Amino acid sequence: MKVLAPADFPPLLSERIDNYRQQFIDANPDYLTWFEQQIADPEFSGQLDRVWCSSQYALNICCRKPALFRDLVDSQMLQASYQQTSIDENLSLLLGNITTQEQLDSLLRINRGREMLRIIWRDINRLADLEETTRDISLLAQASIQQALAFHHQQLAAIYGRPMASIDGVLTEQTLLVIGMGKLGAWELNLSSDIDLIFCYPHRGETDGDKKSLDNGEFFTRLARKLIQSIDQITVDGFVFRVDMRLRPYGESGALVTSFSAMEQYYQDQGRDWERYAMVKARVVAGEPQASAQLTTLLRAFTYRRYIDFSAFEALRAMKKMIRQELKRRRLDSDIKLGAGGIREVEFIAQSFQLIRGGRERELQERRLQTVLNTLAEKNYLPAEAVAELQAAYIFLRNTEHAMQAFNDQQTQTLPVDDWPRAALAMALGFQQWQAFSEALAGHRANVSQHFQHIIAEQTEPAVANKTPHWDDIWLGASDEAQALGYLTAAGHEDSENVLARLQHLLDDKIVRRMPPVSRARLDQFIPLLLQAVANTDSPSSTLLRIMPLVESVLRRTAYIVLLVENPGALKQLVILCAGSPLIAEKLAKQPVLLDELLDTRSLYQVPEKEALRQQLQQQMLRVGWDDLEAHMDGLRYFKQAHQLQISAAEVTGKLPLMKVSDYLTFIAEVVLEHVLELAWYNLVAKHGRPQKAVGIACDKDFIIVAYGKLGGIELGHDSDLDLVFIHNAAAGLTTDGDRPIDNSLFFTRLGQRMIHIMTARTPAGMLYEVDMRLRPSGSSGLLVSSLTAFAAYQKGDAWTWEHQALVRARVVAGDQQLGKAFETLRQQLLCQPRDEGNLKEQVGAMRQKMRDHLLPKGLEQANPPIFHLKHGTGAIVDIEFMVQYAVLAWSHQHPALAVFTDNIRILEALQQAGLFSIAEAEALTEAYKAYRAHAHRLSLQQQASEVPLADFAQHRAAVVTKWLQVIG
Structure with missing residues (x-):
């Protein structure tokens, strides 16, 4: 963004420069010599003029606190970018010897003035980008909260004792946790932000005071009030940050401080859509780390659904509609935050994708808006050009917001109407005239508004073209039976009576009758669209009857119905695939989460090669910790099901020949087995250490998975089980090298058991694969995992002819390469023996x-x-x-x-x-x-x-x- 030289300032500002300088000298004559030395430097002089002409607040700080100003200049802090810890360290040093609340409150406010002057100076002179500016303001708020909280906790504990709770029979000290909502949570505070806070604590109990004790809730309530007073109250030194507590459970009527259990109960039973939206940016800004992690997990469960949730669009539209009605009532079209094409619309766009997909895609569980936008481009959820326009608009709008707020340290997002602040705002954004700035602003807002309308705004077209009103009549019972049968038959239904009976059965379902009004409205909108969509197939009745189990399976999760209403293309693909295959319809009914795969036809019918599959799985699991077994199991199941759906879709529509179908189904299984081995290996090594091949020398994965049957023959089918044999090559008589050592052979047996569990356990996402281990030496009575030596001895001395037949189709699909080569050599030797x-x-x-x-x-x-x-x-x-x-x-x-x-x-x-x-x-x-x-x-x-x-x-x-x-x- 362009920075204007003083010579290019609008006349209304340039004529004030001398006045501002004289104002500083008149107020601080002792600083005359120092000041003249500073403005002799053209670079500093230009920076000074830009700041004082743009911010009356900055000018007043400099005039009233010249020592503070001089210290910032002489220390070069105005020119330097802070480290992440600098603000907290500076404040800790400043508060090092305080003993009273009065000292705390005064120094917090003095520190705020110093840091805000520095931040405004760097922002207006473009010495800091938007990310640094918002980060530093957020760090200032966070440090102020943490320091005030620590001081007041200590003061109260001295009177009432420490708040304690019994956890597993052990008395444990409790601390207050502060959740930063909105821009504070996202490291995006603006120059005059409120800070939205929620207070909570982990466990109920009481303090351990000798003379006085309090219930933990009462202790933390008193602590919260003290904290708010130190941050929010206006004194002779001003204030630190305005505090808003209205986002807490039950709002202004709710308790100021809530326990974890009460908070969890509230969000489970009464949490509303706008609260989910608010929680996207929530972050614990003060509190004990372990409790903070527990609280973050609790809030994430409320914020992000495990399935694709297109109902977020409805909530965001409703919120936006209320905002626009309020803007219209108050005639606030010039509000750059809430108005059309404003900051809030950019946030809505990003957060709609977060709420819809964040439960499944950890990358979207991100608080910072610009990072989310980049992720949307990387994942092709938004075109790169659209993201570039939204990023540019967001930066311009936020810089505009900062310039308006810096002018008088006022929390405003409304464009000024007077000439002087208009000239200051234009200059701060790099424009000589208000008109040029206004045109640039209008261009950015138009881009935002266009993208917002495309993504979130109310639908104006029906999801299926040319929808006949008869479908509404049939579903809602406005037509009698004869009329309904006539409409269905005329639409090409081959089994009208069965279809009508199935629709009536759905209408009479207890779940449908007890649906909340919003959910019922979604269903009433969807069924007629579905009836119209299947009418375009060759067999409308059979297609509809195949889809009905899916509809019935999502009656309690109507967000899936919203997905199909919101995305006509997805509904079309659903109908095409279910018309082509009842197997696909059955799989979708069992795992509705796969409906998400219907959204992008580009990827739906494009089946990746094995290396691309491997990379996709690695990327999908990137943010899942290796110790989170449940998340890995769910991720593996979704990965397999999603790609099998792609293959089925490509096969049904004739886009993939048989040999390729088998290849890709085989590739999926191989990639999954590789990951299952890594996961099981990690879990066991973490528990028992690594097997040893010599004393003190750990072996790598001396273990292979040998595939037989269809997987071995690269001929896997859609529902094939996996015929597997596990072989290891670890030294006998040695143990693992961990704190809980076990025998090498036992380690590999448990490794095999863990892998089978990962694949065959039935989770809400279903089973990964059925596994058949009967082809191992001695079949079901044999060891689960054999050494290569034992395998060779069995094959040479005890194996039946049919076992050698099976060996023809045996190949290594995962594990140690060197052991895999040894197996291949052995297989070749066994198969090449002369026979009668x-x-x-x-x-x-x-x-x-x-x-x-x-x-x-x-x-x-x-x-x-x-x-x-x-x-x-x-x-x-x-x-x-x-x-x-x-x-x-x-x-x-x-x-x-x-x-x-x-x-x-x-x-x-x-x-x-x-x-x-x-x-x-x-x-x-x-x-x-x-x-x-x-x-x-x-x-x-x-x-x-x-x-x-x-x-x-x-x-x-x-x-x-x-x-x-x-x-x-």
């Missing part, structure tokens, strides 16, 4: 028949017309898999390339390249395998069994049966 082909054929054929007898539904192939089971039928998927496994076990000793890959497609390619299968045979089996799996995937999305008319796959089946007879017999 006749005996092998007999065992493979017998196992195949046993599976068919056990898993193939009876009578399918004998039905009329015959039914083909895509997985277990004769000539189906499992036949191809068994042929491939037989080929690897039978011929790898001559053709080691067969034992390299774990997926059937590449093994078939290797068989063809080795000349063991002809090109035509390999291609026929490959095409059959792909066709079977693609159709099975589609049936899975439709929640249908893998059964099809045999005639549809007769050619593929014939090719597989022919090759089976040739290879196995």
Whole structure:
């Protein structure tokens, strides 16, 4: 921002410069020589003139307290940026020897004048940016509160004793906690801010005074009153900060000080939307650290919902509407804070995203507005251009606010109407004329207003175009049954009677009948929009009936309904996906939080590669402590479900072929397993230390996760479980190196148990994966985690042929790279052993028949017309898999390339390249395998069994049966 030289000042100000200088000399003749020396420096002279012409308050301080002014100048403090601790350290030094409240109150006010002069000087001369200015004012307020609180606590404790509470049978001293709300909490105080405070204390109890004792509540109430008096009361030295207590529970009628339990009860039972909005910036500015952390957690639970909460828009709109009505009544259009395009609208924009998404995204649980705006740009919630305009407008508006308040130390956001303060304001912002400043201000406010209208303002268009009034009539019962059925049938419904019955069932639901008026209004707005949206599908009835369980699951959390009302695109995507797949509809009903993924179609249908998935998971978990197991488990479940939804969406809409679907589902599982191993490892090491490979030498993660089955074969399906084996390579007979050491083998057993718990525990977010460990050595009766040596001995001496078949699809998916290479070498050796082909054929054929007898539904192939089971039928998927496994076990000793890959497609390619299968045979089996799996995937999305008319796959089946007879017999 431009800084004007005195020569460029508006005439109304430049003609006052000499008068201001003479005013200082007349008031302080002893400072004449010093003053003349200072103004001989052109740079200082220019700074002085800008400050005195912009701020009568600064001029008065300099004239009334010349020693203070001189000290700031001579010490170069006016030119220096403070460290974070400077203000508190300076105040502590100043208050070092006080003994009375009168001394405290006087010195707090003197300190305030000194620091405010310095802050105004640096702000007007643009020696400090907006962030430094607001930070220093906030630090001044915080230091003043903390010092006054400490003094008064000590004084009261000397009379009544220390406030105590029994915690787990131990008497513990209690302290008052001060919550800074609004701009104080966000480090954003302006030059003449009130400070909004809330007082609370952790536990009830009483003081331990010998002669007098008080209930803790009474003690802290007296302490709070003393604190307010020292900060707020106007004395001959002025005041420190105006204190506003109206944001406390129950407002002005509530208790001045509240216990944690009472505060938690209030916010749970009676907390209102505007209080959630206020709590976004709340910060404990004074109090014991452990209690502060506890209180912060309590407040966060009230402020941020665990789910996406678009109801925040309604609350913000209502608040903004009330503000505008009040502005209109009082004719305050020139208010740069509350008026259209003002500071409050920028705050509303940022905080709407915080309230909506902050419960899920820790990055948005940020108090400072500019940081939040940057995060919104980084996450593509707002275009970078919009954020740049909002940032520029916010800085301009806040600098304008500061210049207006610096003029007379008055709390004002209303633009001046007189020529003199107008000229001072324009000059402080770098303009020679009021008109130029006014035009720049209008431009910024127009930008803010435009973005605000786009994001938060009342909707003027219906969420679904051309919505017919019939849908409202059907839902609200204004139509009789015959009319309603006629409307539904005319709209293309194939099952009108069932749809009408389901709507009536919903209308009669006890939850709906007992809904608060706001929630019921949301539902009444949504159902007609949904009816219109499904009318555009090929099967309106089945689509609607698939979506109804989702609607019923969110009746107590209608913020999800608001999400769909607020975002027509999300409603459209919901209908498209549920029309395409009942599986998707079921998953959304179980986890409505996934509705958020429908908001951005750009990401919905774009499935990232494995490295991008890994980075996304790391970023998502960045702000979650490794010791917060519950948060990690929830985060992992959401990560998996969100990306599986993307894959399902891409598959249903034909944007992703089968092989890619399996690849990406496999990638998700691998990335999740990597994180699960890291998490379980961290938890156990924190408890027991690291396993040792030699005495005094800790080993790294000598542990691997080996995937079998579909995960091993890179063929994971939408609801596949994970066939896993855990292997370690730690030294026997040694222990971990922690304070609570355990045997190495026990450590790795617990590591495996912890991983299984993380994946299989049923949390509100569901299960991560089902895990099957039966392929480990000796199956369910074997050790959960084997050493590589024990695994090798079992495979070489005791494993059945079917276990070697399973080994064909085994690969390392997470863990130590060196151990992983050792496993791959062992696998290659095991698969490449020479085998008796006749005996092998007999065992493979017998196992195949046993599976068919056990898993193939009876009578399918004998039905009329015959039914083909895509997985277990004769000539189906499992036949191809068994042929491939037989080929690897039978011929790898001559053709080691067969034992390299774990997926059937590449093994078939290797068989063809080795000349063991002809090109035509390999291609026929490959095409059959792909066709079977693609159709099975589609049936899975439709929640249908893998059964099809045999005639549809007769050619593929014939090719597989022919090759089976040739290879196995």
